[in-house]
Amino acid sequence: MLPAKSGTGQNGNEWKRLPFVFEYFESGDQRWSDKVLLETFDANIMAQIGKYLKKGQDGKAVVENGECVLLADLKCKVGFSHSVRTFDRQDGTKATINDIRMYKFEIKGVQTQQQQTQQQQAAAPFPPQVDSQGNPINNQGGNYDDLPF
Secondary structure, eight states: OOOOEEEEOTTSOEEEEEEEEEEEOSSTTOSSOEEEEEEEOOHHHHHHHHTTBOBOTTSSBOEETTEEOBSEEEEEEEEEEEEEEEEEOTTSOEEEEEEEEEEEEEEEEEEEHHHHHHHHHHSOOOOOOBOTTSOBOOOSSSOOOOOOO
16 A cells, blocks of 8 residues: 555646555466556545554544555555556657546455464464484484585
């Protein structure tokens, strides 16, 4: 979650947008996640997300290292489209950019950092190390080295 941005449009209307990085796996066998920078202008979506942001004494989101501090890992379903947009710059030249638009946002679940830690601790630990005869290896101090090279 990145800090919200706000301003005033050319027509005098104020606007506010909330940018965030959406990380996902396209399929279960994908080794690395995909990530896309999305943003919303929808105040309802901002309010949903805002429930899970750490707030300071001033009531505003706490920002550390350029990112808002999340109180939980949000599991959500997001729909977005991607296209290309060409526009005229102020100097008269044309520019082409990616145009990514979010059209759906739904929080499916929340996982606190404590729950994440508990899940990691509950995960099966590494099996005990054994030598070639199946005897447990107990390397507490010393210079034991069972490497074959």
